[in-house]
Amino acid sequence: MSEILVTIAGTGSYVPERILTNAQLSVMVDTTDEWIFSRTGIRERRIAAEGEFTSHLATNAARKALEQAEMAAEDIELIIVATITPDTLTPATACYVQRNLGAHRAVAFDISAACSGFLYAMKIAKRLISDGAFNNALIIGAEKLSAFVNWEDRSTCVLFGDGAGAAVLRQAKPGEGEVIATEMGTDGNQTHLLNIPGGGSACPITTDNAGDHLSTLAMLGKEVFKHAVTRMKEAAEKVIERANLKPEDIACVIPHQANLRIIDAIADRLAVPNDRVFVNLDKYGNTSAAAVAIALDEANRTGAFKRGDHIVLVVFGAGLTWAAAAIRW
Numbered sequence: 001m002s003e004i005l006v007t008i009a010g011t012g013s014y015v016p017e018r019i020l021t022n023a024q025l026s027v028m029v030d031t032t033d034e035w036i037f038s039r040t041g042i043r044e045r046r047i048a049a050e051g052e053f054t055s056h057l058a059t060n061a062a063r064k065a066l067e068q069a070e071m072a073a074e075d076i077e078l079i080i081v082a083t084i085t086p087d088t089l090t091p092a093t094a095c096y097v098q099r100n101l102g103a104h105r106a107v108a109f110d111i112s113a114a115c116s117g118f119l120y121a122m123k124i125a126k127r128l129i130s131d132g133a134f135n136n137a138l139i140i141g142a143e144k145l146s147a148f149v150n151w152e153d154r155s156t157c158v159l160f161g162d163g164a165g166a167a168v169l170r171q172a173k174p175g176e177g178e179v180i181a182t183e184m185g186t187d188g189n190q191t192h193l194l195n196i197p198g199g200g201s202a203c204p205i206t207t208d209n210a211g212d213h214l215s216t217l218a219m220l221g222k223e224v225f226k227h228a229v230t231r232m233k234e235a236a237e238k239v240i241e242r243a244n245l246k247p248e249d250i251a252c253v254i255p256h257q258a259n260l261r262i263i264d265a266i267a268d269r270l271a272v273p274n275d276r277v278f279v280n281l282d283k284y285g286n287t288s289a290a291a292v293a294i295a296l297d298e299a300n301r302t303g304a305f306k307r308g309d310h311i312v313l314v315v316f317g318a319g320l321t322w323a324a325a326a327i328r329w
């Protein structure tokens with residue numbers, strides 16, 4: 001029996017309407033547009049409205065991906081939401097998305113792999129489809145990070161934003177594109193570098209610690225930076241090699257959108273020219289699991305690559321986690 005290949009049939013993304021600029025942030029904390037832009041490449045980010053949750057962002061992105069894939073919600077068999085900012089600790093955000101879409105046939109669950117979550121979801125979905133367990137899957141990276149940011153900490157609050165990106169994966173028909181190679185990695189010895197320490201079973205939020213900002217993101221930025229460059233380079237190289245590609249064969253690299261200096265360092269190490277590296281973090285900041293998914297959709301819809309082109313996605317996040325994918329579009 002020939003192997004079942006898996007293709008990306010459609011992508012979609014959604015960001016909230018409200019824009020928070022660096023200038024506006026500089027009124028809230030002791031920072032400047034110059035500091036933020038020169039250190040990160042970020043100009044502004046989107047902030048979800050009060051009643052707008054991660055599941056709403058995810059649902060909006062999913063609808064666009066389904067539309068592009070020309071697929072009805074009731075035909076979706078699997079929904080995976082990658083998020084570290086779920087609507088509720090339980091049930092999974094994917095269950096709310098399933099309800100919102102009316103995707104009543106779909107099995108739905110979340111995964112927690114921070115900024116690497118979308119590509120973790122891609123690998124899981126690819127394998128479950130190629131094994132024949134499901135015919136298709138809707139994978140979504142969605143975050144409302146604004147609800148988990150300490151808005152008094154200038155070293156973190158300038159970095160993050162809200163948004164969602166989605167993709168529909170299904171069995172490929174002859175001649176269609178293919179998710180060729182995927183790679184994932186984890187280093188649990190570095191959990192302390194980037195985390196939300198409170199709100200889980202290790203450190204519940206109580207009336208005594210409620211003012212200590214324990215349920216917001218804490219990060220050792222410089223350390224994270226070094227690991228990010230090394231791990232993303234290694235992961236990208238692995239999928240490039242497994243897909244039998246050379247740097248000059250790659251039409252577009254879509255990296256995790258956290259910091260322009262990290263992205264430039266990786267492009268340099270992979271010997272891919274900067275004009276083949278997709279960047280949109282100036283508009284959205286770091287949206288964790290959503291970032292690479294939004295970037296993939298924007299790159300797809302703006303013609304950064306075309307049918308038959310090879311693209312490489314590469315991500316990195318808390319855990320530490322990292323992942324990459326090589327795709328023929």
Ligand SMILES: CC(C)(COP(=O)(O)OP(=O)(O)OC[C@H]1O[C@@H](n2cnc3c(N)ncnc32)[C@H](O)[C@@H]1OP(=O)(O)O)[C@@H](O)C(=O)NCCC(=O)NCCS
Nearest residue numbers: 031032035039115154155158221222224225258259316317
């Ligand atoms: C966060 C990051 C931008 C900080 O840049 P940096 O060059 O390492 O800056 P430092 O942390 O050394 O801070 C330098 C100074 O700027 C200050 N600073 C921090 N945030 C600031 C801000 N928003 N505005 C102005 N000054 C700021 C610090 O207090 C420090 O001051 P000090 O020297 O007086 O102590 C950078 O480390 C980074 O991007 N790391 C990776 C983060 C990341 O991508 N995480 C997500 C991965 S998924």
